[in-house]
Amino acid sequence: MKLISGGVCAAQGFRASGIHCGIRKNHSKKDLALIVSDVPAAAAAVYTTNLVKGAPLTVTKNHLADGKAQAVICNSGNANTCNANGIEIAEAMCALVEQATGVPAADVVVASTGVIGQPLDITPIAAGMEPLTAGLSRDGSGSAARAIMTTDTVKKEIAVEFTLGGKVCRLGGIAKGSGMIHPNMATMLVFLTTDAAISAAMLHKALSSDIANTFHMLSVDGDTSTNDMVTVLANGLAGNPEITAAGPDFTAFMEALNTVTVQLCREIAGDGEGATKLLECVVTGADDPQTARVCAKSVICSSLVKAAMFGSDANWGRVLCAIGYSGADVDVHKIDVSFRSPKGEIPVCRDGAGIPFSEEKAKEILLEKQIEILVSLGEGACGATAWGCDLTYDYVKINGDYRT
């Protein structure tokens, strides 16, 4: 497997486009994205667990009931959530895609991201369909990635190449997500495409099992959004024997998927609202994976841990505290904690109690942009990783006046 360029268009037969149509006031910000496969594709998706769900999710869920899709339309600047006519607007967006591209509306994935509870005007979207469709290209991943951004500061795309049944396949994607990001849900908008041939059922199985260790282990601020989803389209153009059951090919596909999703998790966490640091909490020595996940997530979600990391403060007591209230059944007297970054690794807690360490060395390590919080539970052989970011002045600034 190797990293390749092309993002969501790296796989054969996918084209993408992104434009500014006028939903966002700032003309320099793109706000409408389109991804189209040359042929119908197997499709799978996971959605937010929030009871308040954006209208686009309801429409997408209906459209994916048959495990098939061929296009994705997504706007930023308005979440189309808690609006009386939300379903109608989301369906209208799919109808516009059918008019413009010929892809049946029932095979369109629709998504929206932005402010909740403000009516979404279809007018600028309708007016934008012609340039949006005209812009569809094999080089369009970057434009589409930009068009789905809200408070993101960088676009997020990645792709890999791998082999199935002797055929070269590609899997890539784009993602957005910066605030309102939290585990226990589909977490943000992620659009993945692959030219591998895989049945809708196995595609769903692959996605569902992957997210437990990737997007569900990601938190920027503990708020589970109303609109987020992860979708994957597989159009089969690579020509490999279709994956219809578990086996070596499915395992290889899962590996490619995981490579892409882990990298997108890291990019989303590192670009968390106001973030200056990417935090990874790596828990080992757990009796079972769930215990490891619960501990890692609790650490990464702690406001106090996040603020300490912002201050490059080796305040390991807050790490122990977060594990202690996580609900995981652990023996706190067996926990070891270290901090690691490109500048080195420093143990700070052994068997649940502090050990002497150089504050200077710890500061040097924690001043880096990528910090690993290493936790050993001292029980078994299971582990988990969670991704997050520090809590900063800018997070408060961004969210104190986001809507106005």
Next chain:
Amino acid sequence: MKLISGGVCAAQGFRASGIHCGIRKNHSKKDLALIVSDVPAAAAAVYTTNLVKGAPLTVTKNHLADGKAQAVICNSGNANTCNANGIEIAEAMCALVEQATGVPAADVVVASTGVIGQPLDITPIAAGMEPLTAGLSRDGSGSAARAIMTTDTVKKEIAVEFTLGGKVCRLGGIAKGSGMIHPNMATMLVFLTTDAAISAAMLHKALSSDIANTFHMLSVDGDTSTNDMVTVLANGLAGNPEITAAGPDFTAFMEALNTVTVQLCREIAGDGEGATKLLECVVTGADDPQTARVCAKSVICSSLVKAAMFGSDANWGRVLCAIGYSGADVDVHKIDVSFRSPKGEIPVCRDGAGIPFSEEKAKEILLEKQIEILVSLGEGACGATAWGCDLTYDYVKINGDYRT
């Protein structure tokens, strides 16, 4: 029932004191408090649910096993948690109280608050016992309240007078808590005293049932501390017939207790680390109290809601979002939301969807220091209130360099 002065010494037979003994480096900050009852008192306590528990909690729990106590010693500046010799030090603090006051060590409640994982030196405490004991006075509530503060900016004390069996009784207390405060635990340090006569069993029952609607409904930052507890001492000096079962007297006692604890919740939330506003989320129309509690807590804990309130932004979509991911079983299409403050009340969401409202009026209401977020679930007759505060630059500043 009426509010009276005197705080933790309002009840007959209680004296208190607070000094700077040298645990904290800043000489202007008191760091050691003592509360003594003239006679042994019935006692009850609730403790943090964090698996990482401060050593003082273990010692206090042992001492209260017989439902009896006569003194409280508490230091700030060091939590005496995750220290190898923590139990030994906490027991030494109780022994010092016995030496200085004659109250048996086994009848002493001990508490500590401050940094986790740094050894607590007994030397300054031992040296401070003489001035601490000499300072014990009926006017000592304020000094004791100051001596237990950490990042608190104001001392917290309150007392009420009420009547049981024809006898005038008093119940008062002091509290500290500003960061690492979250429901699902005893939440912070609260020391309550009363001269009402009540059995230890009924005292425990009163406290346990009260905190479900008070301290468990309080959150500053979602981090459940390792050291927090609420204790109440009842020395019976008011001379009322001892409360040993449910009935009108127990109800009257519960009302007095609730008046004191609600006010302390409001004071703690309003003095949350970096807070500029007290937030109260009042949920009504729930089918059962637990649903109301879960929704109210979720709203008050949402970083995005908290940041919006800091920015005086009527971003009600975040309120709905927080209810949606709370885990409560609600119909989001029945939810109404309003914001209220001394400047008025403004409905912003009806039946789960936005309604037109004056942004100017909303801003005027939200610029106040005390904001109520009113949520009606439109189902039943149950309700709950949760208390919190806004998320500000200063929260990040305080916690980014708390330890160093």
